[in-house]
Amino acid sequence: MLLKKLILALFFNKNMHTRILTEAEIYQGLLQGGRRHDESLSYIYSSKDFKKPIERWLIAKGLTKEEASELWTDIVVQFSSLVRNGKYEEQNSMVGYIKNLSGYMFLNYLRSKKKHSVVEIKEYGLEEPTLENHTIYSSELKNLLYTRMEQIGKGCKEILKLWSRDYSMDEIKDKLGVISVEATRKRKHICLKKLLSEVEGDESFANLLRDYY
């Protein structure tokens, strides 16, 4: 097994994901959260069935390899977000849906990078308002929140990040080495309160949040 890994690493630069997940398993994993969510997310992210065609398409559209790779990360996160929010309806193929999503994300990426001053969606044959609404970058709001996150301490940041990925209190306890589930719950509660109090007094954050509604 080790020898196989060594040979693959030396000559083929192959990714070493061994367990193959079905689309149903990916979907369930993303909904379930926690470790299974991370497994599904990393599977989509590195599986050649998803990653290669999309990255190739993005490069063909004029992005560099690094840009395509950066955008691919955003696409995977966005897809997962849609699944978790119940916006993804199981269709013929997950790859097809992700390709469609990539189209919107690509356009937004161009807009955000100001590579194209006017980008017409119809040029790309994309006509799905649900996706369009959910792929608009709320970068300002995000940046503001992430800045506020820096104020609440490393420990709190870690706990809230795991909570946001729907890790159970038991999983968080194991991952962060907290004494008990109860203590974990308490800590998460305090951290979230701390973050909310950080953002509550921020007028620009409140305004952006209103827009997000």
Added chain:
Amino acid sequence: MNPLQISLGIIINCNLLFDLDPQKNTNIIKELLYQQSSKEFLVSLDRKKKKRLFIYRMAAMLTLLLLALVGTKMLNTQTEDKHLIAESLYTFPKVTKSRGVVANLSDQYINELMNKEYNTVLQKLKVDALSEQDLYIKANLYYAVDSLQEALNLINQNSWQDAYVQDEINWLTFLIKYQTLESKAELSPYYIKLTDVYKEKAKDIME
């Protein structure tokens, strides 16, 4: 502005999200955190993968290097073994003063030869017009100082007339070929030219 208005204003300023649904706020914040956290998770995954790949590559390269070193070492050991065997079978010819009409140059260095000062004598014999005896000694000198290729060149460049010298030269050639050729089959043509005495000596090599 009355005190009530002032305190209301303070409350409003302190909590600008008061008019928004707290649960909805929490959900939005969770969603935004989710996006950041997932992205960081994927990026860290990528970094770990690259690091792991680098370690595997280094390990694979080190393994190959080690195998190459062991292989070279084994090859050298094999060559060294052959050299030791040949050395155990070889003795430098005894040189005595020539009683013939032609005086040999090597006759002048009998003492040096007895003292195994082979390089010194070899330098003296690097002249033209040497007798067959001198050439025979010169070939042995080359062999004795491990200049196998030079010894072989000298042997091949001359047509040896004396029957005794011929037998000795065949033996010397066999020993050189044994150390330079890969297989015993390649050694056979040189083996069959040997006298019975030398064939007996070479038996262990050929078996």
